[in-house]
Amino acid sequence: MIIFEKIRFKNFLSYGNTWTELDLESHKDTLIIGENGAGKSTFLDALSYALYMKPFRKVNNPQLVNSVNKKHLKVEVEFRVGSNSFKVCRGHAPRTFEVYQNGELLNQDAHTKDYQKVLEQNILKMNYKSFTQIVVLGSRNFIPFMQLSTVDRRTVIEDLLDIQIFSTMAGLLKDKIALNKNALQDVDYQLNLLDEKVSVQESYIDKVKENVDAQLKEINEKIIETAEQIEHHKTQMVDLELQASELFEQCEPLESVSNRIQQFLTLEGQIERKITNLKKQLKFYEDNAECPTCGQEITDEFKGTKTEEANTAITETTSGLEQLEAQIASNSTRMESLKAIKEQAEQVDSLRANERTSIIVLEEILEGLNNELASKSFEDGDEEEATARLGQLNQDIEDEKDKKAELKKKQSVYDAARTLLMDTGIKSRIIKQYVPIMNKLINKYLAAMEFFVDFNLDEDFKETIRSRHRDEFSYASFSEGEKMRIDLALLFTWRAIAKLKNSASTNILIMDEIFDSSLDTQGTDEFLKIIKELTSDTNIIIISHKTDQLLDKFSNVVRFEKHKNFSRIVE
16 A cells, blocks of 8 residues: 655646645545645646656646746655655756655666656555546546446456456567467478478488489489579579669659658748748738828829739749749659569569478478488488488487477467467456446445435446436536536546555545535535445545635644736744
């Protein structure tokens, strides 16, 4: 469980160069109040920024820096996980990112993204989506679970159930499967090559037994045939190489044509702007009888001269533009033609590579034939030697078959593991076990909030909502107040599941302006009572405008105000 202790920040949005600090651990319930623009919700942005490098609200990181001081944005968050204490320090202008464990700075040699991954996966064990579903419920820039996509819903649940490791394992397994596949291809290649060598050796031995001369003749014929095949493939390869070379040469202007088009497009824009300016100039002399700057009268003769000059320039420039557009069209047509040639060249080059592979295989066979022809004396001892070599080749085949069997066995294991690691595999089984618990908790919390419906999520996290009369509804069909009850029930459920799994649980629950809607005084009181009852083991932080209704209902009240254009906490 993450125990958040405190957060402090400066030069963050409307806050100046003085540290602002909030205690997140000491009080079971805290009310944060202040006028609009006082900076009440800023600490939530600061917390989100420190942990995930992005604020809760939709603000670009450079815009987070105080617009007056324009530098030295800093946020520090302190928390405990088990027996370990952590402090995360993040800043902008200059950019900083540091994580301390028990007072010692963790290794910063890794890239910022990897350093962030360590924070989220190894320390917090909670990503941003889970943070916005478990820690925070806001009225602005908050996407309720029911409005998330199916993929994002699954991500949140997997994070809650601490089963994201299976997704990581699936990625590693994918790499192992690829390596195993390549190894199988290599073994198949060696087996084919050995089969060919065995076939040649067996044929050789048979001919030795039958007739030496016939055997020699056959081997020579195979040599000739193989040599002819090699020459044929070489001829094909040379022809294809020449063809590919010619095609690649033809498409060499592709880059220059592409650059020329870009230059033409730039020039086109310049010409169009020039025509626009000329038309503005022409309109000026048409609409004005005197100079707006000096007040001097513009004579008809001067107007006529300037108008004629402008019209001539427009005509000439328009003509040039038309010629340029023709050039663009012509070059575009040529570029498409060159692309087609390049594609053809790549296809031809691929065929040339295939011919090269065939030549290599045939040359190995030819080498084997020539070696056999040169090394055998065709005496009585040659048969024994040839048989011994055949035995070695067969042993090599058996060794390769053993390798293949082992690789196939690995492949079977990998395939089984891949099936288990798919969304429909072990993760689905785990989720299936927890879905009934989730639904039970959701309906428990809804009933506690006096919202009596039968709410059920299936294993794909799609909802079915029925009334007591079995009428079926969707989330979108409810009022905003009813939706808020559903959102709260889901939030409480996720927190309960996280605590049960000891995954993404925390000691704080932040609610940003959820009471500032259409709830009346009685509704607010009842709602607050329910929330406190359901979160007795949690530090609740409420951000609200309803000062009069809520002020006497919290043990700790923090007031924010704007003072000389900077936000601050009122002591």
